[in-house]
Amino acid sequence: MTPSPRSIAIVGAGPAGLAAAEVLSAAGVRVALYDRMPSAARKFLMAGRGGLNLTHSEPADAFRARYGTAAERLAPALAAFPPQALRDWAAGLGEETFVGSSGRVFPRSFKASPLLRAWLGQLAANGVTFHPRHDWRGFDAAGAPLFETPDGPAEVKADAVILALGGASWPRLGSDGGFVPALRALGVEVKDLVPANMGVLVPWSEIFQQKFAGTPLKRIALTFNGVTVKGEAMVSATGLEGGAIYALSAPLRQALADGPVTLHVDLRPDLDGAELARRLGGGPGSASLSTFLRKAAGLAPVAVGLIREATGPARPDPATLARLVKALPLTITGHAGMERAISSAGGIAWDGIGPDFSLRGLPPHLPPVFVAGEMLDWEAPTGGYLLQAVIATGRAAGAGALARLSR
DSSP states (O other): OOOOOOEEEEEOOSHHHHHHHHHHHHTTOEEEEEOSSSSSOHHHHHHHTTTOOOEEOSOHHHHHHTTGGGHHHHHHHHHHSOHHHHHHHHHHTTOOEEEOTTSEEEETTOOSHHHHHHHHHHHHHTTOEEEOSOEEEEEOTTSOEEEEETTEEEEOOOSEEEEOOOOSSSGGGSOOSTHHHHHHHTTOOEEEEEEESOOEEOOOOHHHHHHHTTOEEEEEEEEETTEEEEEEEEEOSSEEESHHHHHTHHHHHHHHTTSOEEEEEESOTTSOHHHHHHHHTTOOTTSOHHHHHHHHHOOOHHHHHHHHHHHTTOOOOHHHHHHHHHSEEEEEOEEOOTTTOSEEEEEEOGGGBOTTSBBSSOOTTSOOEEEOGGGBSOOOOSSSHHHHHHHHHHHHHHHHHHHHHHO
């Protein structure tokens, strides 16, 4: 008699769960995907609205360093599925990619929906079944995964379970950190989930807020605690958002735990201080400050507005203006919450995760449980690093589960 194929339950139908399902279903394993939302990969689709930054083209050592303290633990998964492998995978689904001027990698369509449709179609062809509106609630006394569904509680049987429940950012799209109590009850160490790649709060004046909310700050440099990041930011009604801010989100978040901090903005990083001082040396004369700074320093109206936020109604001397253009101090009073954060930090501690991405030390009545994606304790800046690690760890968890079933 031919033995029945092994079955795996994957909880979470985001990119990590889909990646694990792809590895397993390609090997002939029976895979069932469960998700609390009505459709798969909602946050993935949301990310695609901005162009779907899939990965980054920078050298491997620099790429790995973006993951900070988690770089060593993520290295095997990233080596097994590096950025070029992700680009080849996307091409296999009909989505060719290209490298942008910043080194970021995008699909040529700039959209997430065609890639997701092809991905889901491939999984369906491999026999993967999708079970929407299944909210995971832990395990029953026999070790079966428990779900709350529109038809009431349900339990499923599986030879192994992969948890790919995401972090806690943008909770309305599905990942709300609800797995934390269930895992802690099993003795799993889970670090508190906190916002990452989030905006910061700045107490703008009413006039600046009304005039410039929604205006980009282009070609700037931000400095905090000796670290400088070049890029762009966006003025919001409550502060600043955007890539340059997100790159500093981890140290800003940690420092803000002790109260407000000061961030410095270089409004002309392409212009050295001596040249700027020369250009501003004559002072505005009879011209308005806005006209003077626009002509002499090439500042956009929003940059001039920031200088006015620092000086008030006074007309500072040229030396003071030059210092402000190169190092404008901004008081940061806090950061945005999970509802607006791009990603989250914290999650399952690495000490409780095996090399195959299995959870260690679980009660013996449970099946093997593997974990992947943003629910692990790591963070990275935007720029393709988030999605690359999510998919790579999903595939690693799938490979780990496949090896365990094979044994």
